[in-house]
Amino acid sequence: MKETNETYGNVPASRTGIEITDAHRAFFKAIPKAELHCHLLGAVRHETFVALAQKSRAPIERAEIDAFYTRGDKPVGVLRVLRALDEYLLTGPDDLHRITYEYLEDAAAHNVRHAEFFWNPTGTVRVSKIEYGDAQAGIVQAIRDASRDFGMSARLIPSIDREADPDEAVALVEWMKAHCADEVAGIGIDYRENDRPPELFWKAYRNAREAGFRTTAHAGEFGMPWRNVETAIELLKVDRLDHGYTIVDNPALAAKYAASGIVFTVVPTNSYYLRTLPPEHWAERHPIRRMPELGLKIHPNTDDPTLHKVNPSEAWELMFSHFGFGLDDLRGFMINGIDGAWIDPATRETWRTSWLAEFDNLAKPLA
Ligand code: ADE
Ligand code: ZN
Numbered sequence: 001m002k003e004t005n006e007t008y009g010n011v012p013a014s015r016t017g018i019e020i021t022d023a024h025r026a027f028f029k030a031i032p033k034a035e036l037h038c039h040l041l042g043a044v045r046h047e048t049f050v051a052l053a054q055k056s057r058a059p060i061e062r063a064e065i066d067a068f069y070t071r072g073d074k075p076v077g078v079l080r081v082l083r084a085l086d087e088y089l090l091t092g093p094d095d096l097h098r099i100t101y102e103y104l105e106d107a108a109a110h111n112v113r114h115a116e117f118f119w120n121p122t123g124t125v126r127v128s129k130i131e132y133g134d135a136q137a138g139i140v141q142a143i144r145d146a147s148r149d150f151g152m153s154a155r156l157i158p159s160i161d162r163e164a165d166p167d168e169a170v171a172l173v174e175w176m177k178a179h180c181a182d183e184v185a186g187i188g189i190d191y192r193e194n195d196r197p198p199e200l201f202w203k204a205y206r207n208a209r210e211a212g213f214r215t216t217a218h219a220g221e222f223g224m225p226w227r228n229v230e231t232a233i234e235l236l237k238v239d240r241l242d243h244g245y246t247i248v249d250n251p252a253l254a255a256k257y258a259a260s261g262i263v264f265t266v267v268p269t270n271s272y273y274l275r276t277l278p279p280e281h282w283a284e285r286h287p288i289r290r291m292p293e294l295g296l297k298i299h300p301n302t303d304d305p306t307l308h309k310v311n312p313s314e315a316w317e318l319m320f321s322h323f324g325f326g327l328d329d330l331r332g333f334m335i336n337g338i339d340g341a342w343i344d345p346a347t348r349e350t351w352r353t354s355w356l357a358e359f360d361n362l363a364k365p366l367a
Pocket of ligand 2: 038190218
């Protein structure tokens with residue numbers, strides 16, 4: 001029978017032999033964190049999903065919602081859950097304000113000091129029928145409220161739905177240009193990568209760059225080839241990269257990106273590897289292990305925390321407990337997160353000093 005770890009849904013138990021103590025857990029929680037890869041709709045609390053469904057009289061049974069939030073052996077595909085939110089649950093800017101504020105509150109409880117998170121405007125505008133400006137304003141207000149209430153900073157990354165027409169991506173950038181706000185930092189691209197390679201979206205990326213936005217892209221996820229990582233970096237000219245695991249299949253290219261210092265946001269609970277690697281070898285064979293060996297700068301994240309049943313502290317814990325990284329490696333990952341964050345140079349310098357001092361202090365009892 002498959003041995004699973006109750007803490008993170010269907011993540012197989014660690015084979016590394018490292019015993020995680022309460023002191024470790026306190027450490028993973030206390031370290032200051034940047035979260036650079038989280039999807040707003042993948043961070044909706046279970047009870048909020050139920051409340052929104054009731055409010056909008058969505059034709060979704062309670063049992064189906066509960067199934068969305070269960071990570072058993074056959075979890076409902078995350079992307080399907082996100083489509084349901086767009087279709088039935090989000091009806092106005094207040095709903096977006098609520099889920100953003102709650103996401104940031106949950107992140108702050110795990111010492112996330114800075115969050116950069118994705119939201120797909122195409123679904124909100126085309127499916128939920130909320131105008132871009134109104135929707136963005138609801139999210140930005142929540143960022144401001146959360147920063148006042150939880151002492152954190154956050155940035156929004158409107159993200160291209162790559163399953164939609166590339167012209168929708170161009171339209172998205174136009175919407176962003178028409179509704180500039182300091183909290184809106186740049187663009188991303190997500191949803192199903194299969195048959196939707198990055199080059200289809202070159203125009204949106206070019207326009208975004210020309211308008212002064214930062215850029216990132218999901219590439220090399222779902223086992224999609226390293227060529228997508230190469231295209232995202234060389235053609236779309238992204239500032240950082242999300243997932244990127246198949247880069248390990250091309251060590252020469254990996255060496256190039258190691259030298260360039262581009263940051264890869266990685267997700268220890270990514271469902272593709274949970275589905276495809278044998279549970280008994282899952283932790284050993286995961287490409288995340290090999291990325292730092294190739295010199296790549298990685299940074300761990302939750303992606304869809306409430307659906308993956310993982311929180312930011314546990315994402316860091318998994319790097320230690322399952323992937324065999326030590327405290328020095330985690331320290332490096334923290335620096336990578338600060339380097340990859342879309343913040344001004346003075347803030348970067350300050351955090352490099354103060355967060356590392358905190359990290360070192362917190363690590364002392366574990367040494
Ligand atoms: N949207 C939410 N989570 C995602 C993921 N892991 N990959 C692509 N799109 C997503
Ligand atoms: Zn993602």
